[in-house]
Amino acid sequence: KNEVEQSPQNLTAQEGEFITINCSYSVGISALHWLQQHPGGGIVSLFMLSSGKKKHGRLIATINIQEKHSSLHITASHPRDSAVYICAVVAKGGGADGLTFGKGTHLIIQP
Amino acid sequence: DTGVSQDPRHKITKRGQNVTFRCDPISEHNRLYWYRQTLGQGPEFLTYFQNEAQLEKSRLLSDRFSAERPKGSFSTLEIQRTEQGDSAMYLCASSPPDRDGWRNYEQYFGPGTRLTVT
Numbered sequence: 001k002n003e004v005e006q007s008p009q010n011l012t013a014q015e016g017e018f019i020t021i022n023c024s025y026s027v028g029i030s031a032l033h034w035l036q037q038h039p040g041g042g043i044v045s046l047f048m049l050s051s052g053k054k055k056h057g058r059l060i061a062t063i064n065i066q067e068k069h070s071s072l073h074i075t076a077s078h079p080r081d082s083a084v085y086i087c088a089v090v091a092k093g094g095g096a097d098g099l100t101f102g103k104g105t106h107l108i109i110q111p
Numbered sequence: 112d113t114g115v116s117q118d119p120r121h122k123i124t125k126r127g128q129n130v131t132f133r134c135d136p137i138s139e140h141n142r143l144y145w146y147r148q149t150l151g152q153g154p155e156f157l158t159y160f161q162n163e164a165q166l167e168k169s170r171l172l173s174d175r176f177s178a179e180r181p182k183g184s185f186s187t188l189e190i191q192r193t194e195q196g197d198s199a200m201y202l203c204a205s206s207p208p209d210r211d212g213w214r215n216y217e218q219y220f221g222p223g224t225r226l227t228v229t
Contacts, residue, residue: 044220088153088154098146098159099156
């Protein structure tokens with residue numbers, strides 16, 4: 001079982017819909033990242049969380065440390081939001097802080 | 112451009128050949144990471160440097176893989192005797208130094224090097 005599980009794996013929605021992507025993890029963490037990857041491979045960091053909630057434009061990320069769960073929300077979705085969204089964690093106790101990644105959620109927003 | 116850069120962006124090689132990739136982190140970032148991502152999967156951790164010291168290597172990093180960061184700035188990842196299973200995107204990321212005793216967990220990713228082994 002992967003230490004980081006994301007759902008759904010694939011999501012197709014209409015422009016304007018509210019989008020939620022979920023991430024569950026099984027280890028203690030120091031931080032959780034939400035990343036965006038467009039075709040071609042480049043990865044952009046959207047959020048880094050260790051508690052609570054963060055908002056940037058139409059994107060909102062929340063984390064519940066006790067439940068080992070995080071969500072990424074997109075309000076008023078737009079076709080340019082189409083990408084793969086990846087949850088990644090920094091496991092506690094590891095000296096390297098190398099990220100452990102989920103498999104990603106492939107999001108398509110149709111006009 | 113002051114982001115993380117990687118070179119080359121694409122590499123096609125024949126099985127059995129050696130390849131070397133380069134990563135230039137953001138200036139003054141003392142931590143550097145290599146990851147590998149195969150098609151349809153999330154990236155996987157390969158190795159980590161703090162300054163010039165390689166502090167951790169994943170069991171994914173077989174003897175054919177070697178990474179260096181000789182002066183604590185750029186890093187190279189070499190794959191010897193490439194195999195078709197090595198075909199993947201190789202990603203580099205860097206992190207800023209700790210601040211006021213607090214660990215900085217931010218990571219900034221490069222564009223990746225896509226390797227195809229034929």
